[in-house]
Amino acid sequence: MTKGRKRTFIILIIILTALTFGIILNSDFFRNQHTILNRLHYLFFNKNTISISTSDINPESIVIEWVEEDKVVFKNGRMTSKIKNEYGDENFKIYYNKKLIGQAGIFKTNWWHTHDYFFRFFRTKTNISFDFNVKGPDHKSLYFKHFEFDSLNRKSTEIFYDSKGKTGQINITYFDKQGNILADELWKDGFFVNMNTYSNGNWLKNYSTYNYSKTEKYKLLKLNHADSLVYIYQTVKDDNITNERIVIKY
Numbered sequence: 001m002t003k004g005r006k007r008t009f010i011i012l013i014i015i016l017t018a019l020t021f022g023i024i025l026n027s028d029f030f031r032n033q034h035t036i037l038n039r040l041h042y043l044f045f046n047k048n049t050i051s052i053s054t055s056d057i058n059p060e061s062i063v064i065e066w067v068e069e070d071k072v073v074f075k076n077g078r079m080t081s082k083i084k085n086e087y088g089d090e091n092f093k094i095y096y097n098k099k100l101i102g103q104a105g106i107f108k109t110n111w112w113h114t115h116d117y118f119f120r121f122f123r124t125k126t127n128i129s130f131d132f133n134v135k136g137p138d139h140k141s142l143y144f145k146h147f148e149f150d151s152l153n154r155k156s157t158e159i160f161y162d163s164k165g166k167t168g169q170i171n172i173t174y175f176d177k178q179g180n181i182l183a184d185e186l187w188k189d190g191f192f193v194n195m196n197t198y199s200n201g202n203w204l205k206n207y208s209t210y211n212y213s214k215t216e217k218y219k220l221l222k223l224n225h226a227d228s229l230v231y232i233y234q235t236v237k238d239d240n241i242t243n244e245r246i247v248i249k250y
Contacts, residue, residue, distance in 0.1 A: 031114060047114040048083040050074045050092075054121040057128060062121060063098070067091040067105070087111040094119070096128045104132040104144035113137045132161075139163065154250065174229055174250060182250050183229055185222075192220040195231065197248060207233045207246070 031047060050073060052059060064074035066083055068091065073081045083090070091105035106115065115136030122129055132144040140163050148157040154176070160169040168189035174182045180201035186194035197204045209218045221232040229248040234241060 046082040046084060048085070048117070049115075050079045050083070050117045050119070052077075052119045052121060056123055057096075057121045061097050062119075063095040064119070065093040065095070067093055067103075085111050085114065090115075092117070094130060096121075100147055101128055102130060102144060102146045104130075104142070106134055106136075106138050106143075107141040108138050109141075110137070115139070143167075174248075176250055182248050192222055195220060195233075197246065207231070 050064060052062060052074070054062075059077035062074070062077075063072055065071065066073045066081070068086065068089065069084075071081055073079060073083055073092070085108075087108055087110065089105060090108055091103060093100060094102045094104065104117075104119070108115075113136060115134050115138065118133045118135070120131045120133075122131075127146070127148055129146055130144070132142060133139075134142045142163050143161065145158045145160045148159070149155075150157070154174060156173045156175075158171040158173075160167045160171075170187040172185040172187070174184070176182055181198045183198065184196050185192060191209075193209045195207045197207075207218075207220060209220055211218055215237055217236045219234040219236065221234060223230040223232065225247075227249065229246075229250060231246040231248075233244040233246060235244075236242075
């Protein structure tokens with residue numbers, strides 16, 4: 001074999017080895033395995049993906065923003081930017097026709113873990129909504145929440161979900177005509193458990209049923225009123241009940 005042929009043969013072996021090695025590294029079997037080669041691979045290549053499905057909504061109306069990097073990663077029906085590997089929270093904001101309709105994410109237990117993120121969009125009677133699923137090592141940590149806006153009553157509602165479905169948590173926030181926050185409510189499994197009040201958009205006071213006390217119990221009640229937010233913060237000690245009335249004009 002001449003020197004030229006030997007050189008060509010060696011080059012071919014190197015190319016074939018590199019291609020084979022690349023195929024192995026990019027295979028689903030090798031993905032997310034706890035190896036040094038895998039970690040080195042993720043330093044240079046990105047395998048996080050985002051995809052959506054919908055039957056009655058224009059995909060080009062959907063935009064997904066990666067919160068940690070404050071950049072758009074899905075637009076015009078396709079993934080537009082890479083999601084680099086990092087440890088910890090990985091969150092996304094979801095927009096439909098430039099309107100924020102929800103948020104979703106996971107908690108990554110290793111920086112080199114990669115995931116496939118799936119969003120399914122659909123219409124409800126009053127809103128555009130979505131489901132969120134994840135394929136990857138940290139899929140059980142997923143969460144998502146829907147945002148529902150009521151412009152007539154100037155309130156925003158967040159409904160929370162996890163990998164098992166609804167969590168029972170609902171957050172409701174009220175605003176004045178200028179858009180300043182007036183109060184926010186936290187509901188758990190149908191119970192009103194926490195509230196914050198605000199003045200000129202600045203936090204004012206917290207009322208919680210979770211306050212620890214050996215002798216007292218606390219309860220939050222909400223009363224219907226035409227032009228105000230009216231609450232009762234109830235303290236129960238022995239057989240005595242003390243009611244603090246809270247009225248917020250809006």
